[in-house]
Amino acid sequence: MSATDDQPAPEPAPVDEQAATGTNQTAVGERSKRKQREGVREAVAKRQNRGRRGDNEPREGGESTEDRRPKRKVGCLIGYCGTGYHGMQVNPPNKTIEGDLFEAFVNAKAISQDNATDPKKSSFMRAARTDKGVHAAGNVVSLKLIIEDADIVDKINALLPPTIRLWGFTRTTKGFECRKHCDSRIYEYLIPSYAFLPPKPTSELAQRLKSEAAKYPGVTRDDPEGAEFWAGFYRSLAEAGLDESDVRALVDEVAPPAKKDADGIAAEPLTTAVPASMSEEHYRRVKQIRAIENAARRAYRIAPARLELVREVLKKFEGAHKFHNYTVGKPYSDPSARRFMKSLAASEPKLIDGTEWISIKIHGQSFMLHQIRKMIAMTALVIRCGAPLSRIDQTLTNIAVNIPKAPSLGLLLERPVYDNFNDRLKTFGYDGIDFDQYAPQIEAFKMKHIYDKIYHEEAKENVFHGFFGFLDNFRGNVHIFDYLTAKGVSEKTEAVALDAKLDNDDDESDLVGDTEG
Structure with missing residues (x-):
């Protein structure tokens, strides 16, 4: 009988539990480290193989098979x-x-x-x-x-x-x-110098300015240069055997009423079309009158004193102010209406294709919708109407006036400015954001694709004459432009103007953010 079959099995040797536990922990730790090393090697391999994957080999998770390149x-x-x-x-x-x-x-x-x-x-x-x-x-x-x-x-x-x-x-x-x-932004606005001429003496605005000046003498400025311009125009009409008053009456009789825009002022500029019901003779005379007036505007050269006045008005906007009247839908109490203008400057006149132009540079930290266009319009209106320069100061206080926006045609963004951020970039070894290094290309581009288009469109469409011509002949609320007359503004008319602006403001479709446009 074998011991295997008949003898009891020997007792197992005693086990050192502490030693066994230590051995198991060591084994588990080695396996964990080995898995970690394998995971690292796999991750490294995946990174090294990125971009070398075959066109037909899909990525994990259904990603695109396009080669990945650093961004x-x-x-x-x-x-x-x-x-x-x-x-x-x-x-x-x-x-x-x-x-x-x-x-x-x-x-x-x-x-x-x-x-x-x-x-x-x-x-x-x-x-x-x-x-x-x-x-x-x-x-x-x-x-x-x-x-x-x-x-x-x-x-x-x-x-x-x-x-x-x-x-x-x-x-x-x-x-x-x-x-x-962005620290700040610089805009440029190009405007023909004739835009600073006073309204035509026969226009609605000119008549209202005259009547209010008689009631409140000594408030508005006399304008001998403007008066001489229009006297010269009427002399030219007389030499051509034309009488504007007869033709004007006929045009007013048959012309359709104009629509109001979001500001309650002008949906469209003064049309240059002639009503279909006008006779051929009157049509010919209207064309002659318009041609003479257009030639007079193109021949106008701004006087140094008037240009200096433009610069004085622009200076009024500099500094931190509430520009609630220079945008849409913002009351004086809105903190976001406060903006800081660093500088506004008007250039010397420049003659382009027979028309004199002035470049206005506006440098500000930030701008609201339509702010620059309304600032330009207000500047021109104060000059044209002989209003006290203090009217600019009033528009920046807790009153509400209805300021139209000048045509978008003359507006362009010159450049954003990054002085502070450029200093940081240089500490990282990067070049700053600097447009000056591209100055020749930018100037050539501006002349060909921006300035020339502005000059050509104005010459063809008389955009600025259309804009100011409509304002001069506006026949809606006669008090809407009181702030330009000797009468000035009152609390009653301010409230009416603001309510009209807000009630008729459908400009939200063009609202593109808290920057000028």
Whole structure:
């Protein structure tokens, strides 16, 4: 009988439980470390293999098979002509500057197909939003771009229309936001010098200015230069055998009433069309009168004293003020109505194709919707109507007046300014956001695609004459322009003007943000 079958099995040797536990823990720890090392090696391998994946090999989670390329946060310096565009910001289905720009980025492969449908995925942001038809010699958009190609700027420009240009880009920090880090913005407004002439003596506004001056003598300024201009015009009519009063009466009789805009003033400028019911003889005389008046406006050259007065008015806007009267829908109590204007300056006159133009530069920290256009209109109206310069000061206090907005035709964004952020960029070894390095290209672009369009459209359409001509002949609420007359404003008329503005304000469709447009 074998011991295996008949003898009891020997007792197992005693086990050292503490030693066994230590051995097991060591084994578990080694396995854990081994798994960690394997995980690290796998992660490294995945990173190294990115971009080398085969075209037919899908990514995990159903991602695109497109090669992944590094993206860098940049500030793109751009310029554009706003003609034909519904503003800067993407606004489907309308054609916008950002829409064409983003499409060019994608087609140039500066933005991957993974991010091609949503600008937010690339952290897209603009420094200043501009309204419909407004131009920009310089603007900035910040986003993450693929910039490996040395000729990426040329590739993008080749895909853009000639009226939109990418001047270049600057590497920035990851946290850069071109709107948030912008110190200030510089705008330019081009206006013909004849816009500062007084209203035609036969116009509604001129008659009201005259009657109020008789009631409140010594308040408004005399304007011998303006009076001589209109005297010369009437002499030219007489030499041509024309009498404006007869033709004016006929036009008033058959012309349709004008519509009001969001400000309750002018939906459209004074039309240059002649009513169909007018006889051929009167039609000929109207054309002659308009031709003589147009020639007189083009021949006008602003006097040094009047230009200096323009500059004095512009200085009134400098500093921190409540600009509630220079936008839409903001009361004096709204904190956001407070803005800081660094400087406003008018250039020396420049003769372009027979018309004298003045460039007005406006440098401010930030702007509200229509603010610049209303500031320009107010400046011109104070000069034209001989109103005291103190009326500008009044509009910046707790009163409400209805200020029309000047035509968008003359407005362009000159550039955003990044002085403080540029100092930070230099500490990281990056160049600052600087438009000066592209000055020759920008000036050539402005002349061809911005200035020439402004000059041509004014010569063809008489835009500024249409705007001021409508105001001069406005026959609605006769008190709406009391603030320009010797009478001035009162609490009663202020309240009426504000209520009318708010009740009729349908301009929200054009509201594109807290920047001028």
